[in-house]
Amino acid sequence: MTQTLVEVADLAVEFPVDGADAYVRAVDKVSFTLEEGRALGIVGESGSGKSTVAAALLGLHRGTGARLSGTVRVGGTDVAAATPAALRRLRGGTAAMVFQDPLSSLDPYLAIGDQIAEVHRIHSGASRRAARARAVRVLDRVGIADAARRSRARPHEFSGGMRQRALIAMALACDPRLLIADEPTTALDVTVQAQILDLLHGLREERGLGLLLVTHDVGVAAESVDELLVMRDGSALERGPVASVLAAPAEAYTRALLAAVPRLDGPRASRSLPGPAPDSSAAPVVEAVELRREFGRRGRRVAAVAGVSLAVRAGETLGIVGESGSGKSTLGRMLVGLVQPDSGLVRHGGAPATGITSGVQMVFQDPVSSLNPRRSIGESIADPLRAAGERDEAALRARVGELLERVGLEAGHYDRYPHEFSGGQRQRVGIARALAPRPRLIVCDEPVSALDVTTQAQVTALLAQLQRESGIALVFIAHDLAVVRQVSDRVAVMRAGRIVEEGPVDQVYDRPVHPYTRRLLAAVPGLDPEQAAQRRSSRQEALATA
Amino acid sequence: MSLTLERSAPAPGAVPPGAGAGRQVWRRLRRRPSAAVAAAVLALLVLLALAAPLVAHLTGQDPNTYHDDLVDSARGGVPIGSFGGISADHWLGVEPGTGRDLFTRLLYGARVSLLVALGAVAVQTAVGVAVGLAATLGGRTADQVIGRTTDVMIALPMLVIGIALTAVVPPDFPRPLLLVLIIGLLDWGGTARMVRAQALALRGLDFVDAARLAGSGKLRIARRELLPSLAAPVITYAAIKVPTAIVAEASLSFLGVGVKPPTPSWGQMLSSAQTWFRADPAYVLLPAGLLFTTVLASTVLGDAVRTALDPREGSRLRVGTGKERTG
């Protein structure tokens, strides 16, 4: 008979807010259990309380002023009632946590091996030397090459994926029965994410570890867990075996959430809407010829973009996809003139352009910093109109109101300030601002990557619709392959400053030619848990052939 | 699909609080009783300093009238009576040696101390903001030259240069004005560095790029996008610099190179009190106490303003207490 590893009953967590004696409820009456050796995924959008639940398992809310009720038992220990010593034994010894951002989760001043040895000694009482040897062994197990030497490095000398491996090694060092992973792959590129998930899977099989995986990404959960718990606004909405929840969700919210997840095999927004197909014979709106741009100082110069040529026609959407550091953002900024190329040339409507040209706009990634917090959104949207010489206040307001309505907001929002809007609404404001001067080209740099998945779907649909209506050229830059597939007509895959593959969406996604494109596609988690094992082995093959 | 909205960290340099933050800041300020007390103390001091002539008229005392009859010339000029010669006429006693009324002298001293400090901070802030903005908006070379100069200004010991400068300034130059200029023109480095850093961080934010794409020019961007967000940090910094300026004035006067007698200032009174602290401790303790109170109050107030405006304050609170409480 399997033993119960985690037992949570009626857990509620309240945090104090910026006023005396006021509390906000982050988690509301959540109950679940996890058996020894099983894996549970908690999925939800931001603010659903999923990370708060994970922290409660280790009693991490103690001393923060948060109020907890209900019971939490982990490995037989009542977390709320545990003495400080018992709690310290639980933390790491019974249940070990892997955090989201591997860089900030490690002490920047200490060697990685020492950090792992430190937590190992706490739980085993081993000698310094033995603990250090153990650290090297676990680092080796998680796939750090040359572990003995690398264990003396500090976190900043590791890549993101290696840091996450080191954090997992730290968890292994204490020999826990349960691994709690809080968004363990969110800060990582998709290929690295696949490697880390595969590593976690291998460790579970090898040691019979229980896993509690907290994630916003349903695909990540589908690949890794046996059971799923869907959370929203602090409450547990539904729970069940992962296959049945994904195949037949009981709750409307879960259905909406699943529908919003962009899929590699789902419908494409650009095709589902009526409108003229892009005219392939027309002259391109924007053309880049052998663009090159380097950053950094002498001696350590790195080419962010190393010779890229492309063209986009009116009414067409070009998707540019790539992992972090591939140079896709720099390329986008060169297309609009915010960054000057070291060599090469940008042509707008056939004419060479230097610097900022009219008729070209941009939608930015971060909905917080892309709007001036001290100016009303109407003023921000009216900026390009004023710069173009419009002086009539009434006409300005009317035009801005019209734009606001076009992006799904209200004309009366003119005098509101950015902080009064949600992230998705702010991205809509950003789109309205880009549309204001009636541009020929809009470059969208990761326009939805900061948004929750349901909001993401709405903003992507809006962009596709606006493009069909106005027939402008769109460049859509993103790291998420599924999102790019949804909106693009053509797609370019970037790696290390170059385009490795370019072509119509169907061709690139269904019949990828370049091995890197194949690896990328194989790394994207799917929503079908049945196929997870198959995908894992195909990834091994792709890695072997690359 | 990576960061979620609510958790997305502020961009480098921290996004300035929005328009709605004003009320929040005020609320945080009011919740600190120490800040309220400090503000009240400072307000009282400023009021008394402003009303010094009126008070002098009411008490019938003048800061510069000698009262030889109130000091014991046989004992070297120690005030007659207890606690530095406190009497109905002289509420806080008289100055040893001269017999001048201490209360009115302290009040007139407050005028000089506060005026010099506020004037100096005003000069610092004006110069600092101008230099900092010039560094951000000028070219690369301008930025580097200004940056180096600012570094030097910050590194130089202001007190030492100030003392040295008083050697070459003509003796008839009005001293309070000289002090304002010395403290103001030597100590703007911090403000300039802060303004430059803030402006640079702001310039790197997407909304400035958006303004550029909208066709806004350099000056328009400075006025519309940068300056409104700079006001809060500049005010905070100025508030923090007030106590420093008060101490600087007092130090220079204490060393005898600041305000010259007969003009009273707290530092200058302490300077002459050095020789009296055994015979007449009240003469030391009164200006010292006032100076201490003023500096402390303005430090507390400046600190409160800073924490109220600091977006990271929330994260500091979350550190919690040393002992993990159960539940």
Place this chain on the structure above:
Amino acid sequence: MTRFVLKRTGGALLVLLALSVIVYSLFYLAPGDPARLACGERCNPQQIAQVREQLGLNESTVAQYLHFLQGLVAGRDHSAGAGLVLHCDAPCLGLSYQTDQQVTDLILTRLPATLSLALGALAIWLLVGVGTGVLSALRRGGITERLLTVLTLAGTGTPVFILGLLLLMAVCAYLQWLPFPTYVPLTEDPEQWAWNLLLPWLTLGLFESAKYARITRSSTLETLAEDHIRTFRAYGVGERALVTRHAVRGAVAPVIALSAVDFGTMIGGAVLTESLFGIPGLGKTLIDAVRVVDLPVVVGVVLAIGTAVVVAGAVADLLYAAADRRVALA
């Protein structure tokens, strides 16, 4: 790392050169006639003209500055009137108007007193200041922390000369535990040296301690709020180890760097403390020279202080980079 060191050293030299130009021109081009100042109150015009000739004040300002630089690098001769020639060895900062003593010598004779004061103060603020900061970070939320916070705040609000005056009043005048301090050189009598410097050390050390306690506490708390602390807490590391092994490291770099700067400034002269306790250091030399408008001494001391500060700044940067390796790499 070597590149970083070279770059920082070169920068420091450039700053010193610029400083010498500014200080020199400021003081020698200022209103008032250096010759009259050098000659004294009762000189007649003829004598003043003679002094002007001797000091080379008839030359162009650029030539004067170059001579000054030449003196710094290679030494120079000064005619002292009546055919008398005084040689001034490199680095020559000129001769005092008052005593005709070489300014460089004067600075060197005053340096030990200043160094004595600064070293003791450094020890106190590292011990008391940093100790207080760590203690209040360890005991956060408790009565100890509140008490320490109040003390620290009071310390920040007290100008150094008030602290010194109060200590003098209390310890020497009322309690009479110590006689009024007079400076005794270390080489003369180490025991008397220490006893007489005790109050100045305490004054300066405690005054600076308030600042260091604040910085240590706030850097430690800031680090304590960082994500990696959460990691170690989640692995069962105790609170005390979290603070002493992980969080305090965040305070090391700023404390070391600031100490270097403050120490440099103090070598340049803790003017107020030296003046209050009558310690014949650089700061007191400056004040005395300013009172009698002895320009070569003023310029010399200011340049010496500037050098100390600039060197300290460079050392601080290097120490900071060594303590926090991420800086040099960035």
